[in-house]
Amino acid sequence: MTRATFRFYEELNDFLPAERRRQAFTCICARAATVKHMIEALGVPHTEVELVLVDGESVGFERLLHDGDRVAVYPKFEALDISPLLKVRERPLRRLRFVADAHLGGLAHLLRMSGFDTLYDNHFADEQIAAIAEQQGRIVLTRDRELLKRRIISHGCYVHALKPAQQLRELFERLDLARSARPFSLCLHCNLPLSSIDKEEAAERLPSRLCACYSRFYTCNACHRLFWEGSHWRSMVALLGPLLDDR
Structure with a gap:
């Protein structure tokens, strides 16, 4: 019988039952269980994990568990560069698509x-x-x-x-x-890049009252929708502003 002790950190605890959160606990592992198998059996998706240490050594998901192993499981790190330690993936976890x-x-x-x-x-x-x-x-x-x-x-x-x-x-x-972030660079409907167009060209497709109020216009070349800096744009700026303050 194989027993291993697990400790999950930070937001990974949200996936665990209350009695296992923020503390070490020991459980029986399936025969020939890998690190990935047991982490997910305990309720944590492997995609949420960035670093696994077994007895203090960084290991990959495929590592077999042995009796007495102590497993520490960490989520994504934002402030620290831990790339020299990573063993769970061949590529970085985050690509921004x-x-x-x-x-x-x-x-x-x-x-x-x-x-x-x-x-x-x-x-x-x-x-x-x-x-x-x-x-x-x-x-x-x-x-x-x-x-x-x-x-x-x-x-x-x-x-x-x-x-x-x-x-x-x-x-x-x-x-x-x-x-x-590159706010207002993509079409909200098509997910494709927006391009600016002249006010005169926009005037052919919009009521004259709108063209009189705004000077900058953008269009999606796929769906041909027009965008301008109206009230909806101001609401979006208000939402995004606090998120972009620190960059």
Whole structure:
């Protein structure tokens, strides 16, 4: 029989039952269990993990557990460069392109507003999301921990917050997005780059009262929607401003 002692850190505790949070606990491991198998059996998706230490040594997910092992499991690090220690992935965990599941349409909209390439379709099945993530190297965003446990998904974030604005703030803080944000550079509908157009060209497609009030206009070459710095734009600036202050 193999017994190992586990200790999970920071937000990884949110996935554990209350009696196991923020403390070491010992459990029986399945025969020939790997680090990844036991971490997920305990309820934590592997995509949330950035560093695993077994008896103080950094190991990969495939490492077999032995009787008496002490396993420390850490989430994503933002302030420290731990790249020399990483053993759980061949590539860095975070690439700033996303695919959001069917329940995160509001968050997908706000990420596009912030300038982040984010695929979203409320008809995406879990299998499609996993395949897109693998093929395109995207980070899966979801509140479904079982989706993040799929083997082919290596990059993912479990979103804890419930409301889109709070979810956006959570991702900005967890993934240090402020430095990479390019607000209002993508179409909110098509997820493609916007380009500026002359006021005269915009005037051919908009009521004259709008053209009289605004001087800068942008368009999406795919859906041909027009965007300008109106009240909706000001609301978005107010939302994004505090998130971008530190960059």
